[in-house]
Ligand SMILES: O=C(O)C[C@H](O)C(=O)O
């Protein structure tokens with residue numbers, strides 16, 4: 001009985017974490033929404049994010065298609081069998097994957113094979129601790145790969161772009177944290193939350209930083225200097241003008257939590273764990289006798305449901321409807337800032353596909369087509385047909401070494417992703433007549449809704465997230481952030497935010 005209930009409790013925790021954004025996070029997103037300037041791309045993105053949060057909740061489907069690297073932190077009373085809990089977690093993980101609540105995300109690092117059930121060497125991560133209380137506490141975070149890639153660790157003293165020397169003191173720490181937000185730009189699906197660990201070694205520093213992500217968004221740090229630093233960072237980081245998705249704007253950072261531990265004399269680390277707006281962490285208390293959930297954490301206060309405005313907030317951008325395949329002329333007409341709505345065919349392609357296409361022919365004719373940087377959650381329905389369950393964009397910069405060459409080689413006209421791409425792609429867009437479209441990162445339900453049918457799939461041997469899915473879409477909305485005239489919003493925002501960062505060079509804390 002205990003075994004079945006603990007497995008059910010773990011399954012419920014996983015599903016709730018993946019599909020229902022915690023109340024404190026919702027409130028932070030609402031306050032960002034209220035502050036954002038109406039009519040901007042950032043305001044539009046926040047509207048989409050809010051809509052997506054509601055959709056995930058209603059459909060009990062993943063908020064973001066990247067359901068991350070499941071990390072459980074468990075406290076047990078003395079005498080509780082930890083092996084049983086671990087086995088229950090593994091079974092719950094498998095079931096949640098089968099039900100489309102988690103994307104199959106466990107990839108063999110040597111062969112690239114996806115295990116298909118989220119289990120693998122070292123995965124999921126489960127860490128146990130004993131405590132004096134008589135109930136079990138289980139915390140779970142589903143932190144996606146895009147924001148994980150924006151984590152950063154500083155070894156003090158160091159030199160920082162825009163801010164100069166960061167020494168081994170509180171002011172040096174301040175500079176590192178501000179810099180961490182700048183370097184993330186929009187790539188970790190801003191507006192984000194950061195957990196910071198001061199001290200430790202490289203691994204315990206990151207652990208401490210991640211532990212901070214379990215704190216409530218509005219709690220107050222018991223250490224006065226750190227409480228002051230948290231407030232300072234939260235305020236100042238929002239002056240960087242990076243904005244939601246890196247589109248520019250008022251909301252860049254929604255939370256900053258800092259922890260401290262001792263270090264050894266030679267090392268002084270500041271470790272920053274960056275979490276996207278899709279800040280999926282939850283915790284439960286479990287009765288150690290019955291295995292049942294007795295309490296859910298982060299449950300205080302009102303649950304914001306993001307009422308949809310009677311009239312959609314009008315964007316001031318030009319809206320262009322496109323039917324794929326797209327001509328070079330249509331592409332050359334697009335400018336940074338335009339909003340496009342694409343209907344017709346679209347192909348997914350991310351890391352494995354880009355690498356593959358460098359040395360191989362494409363399995364389909366990509367001339368005039370659109371490539372979507374996306375690793376969806378896909379299930380087969382009762383008739384054996386594939387259905388897309390979650391499908392937001394992935395971080396595009398990883399394809400920078402390949403993208404320009406592939407566009408030219410196959411005649412691809414548009415790529416959709418998030419976070420922007422670099423100078424090599426920008427040059428190729430200009431030369432070849434291509435465009436980069438920024439989708440709203442994390443809006444996996446919103447985009448799944450635009451995907452009307454899966455018309456085929458190739459290279460499924462790369463695993464579900466990495467395969468080349470043939471999709472039929474309607475009114476798939478994204479923003480032109482790099483055009484065929486040499487303009488890149490990402491390069492502009494990087495430059496302007498670096499200038500703003502350098503205003504915080506002067507000493508603030510002694
Ligand atoms: O893997 C993904 O689908 C997305 C990833 O979390 C990302 O932000 O790039």
Ligand code: SF4
Nearest residue numbers: 064144146189276442
């Ligand atoms: S796509 Fe964005 S929202 Fe989703 S896990 Fe990656 S960083 Fe987070």
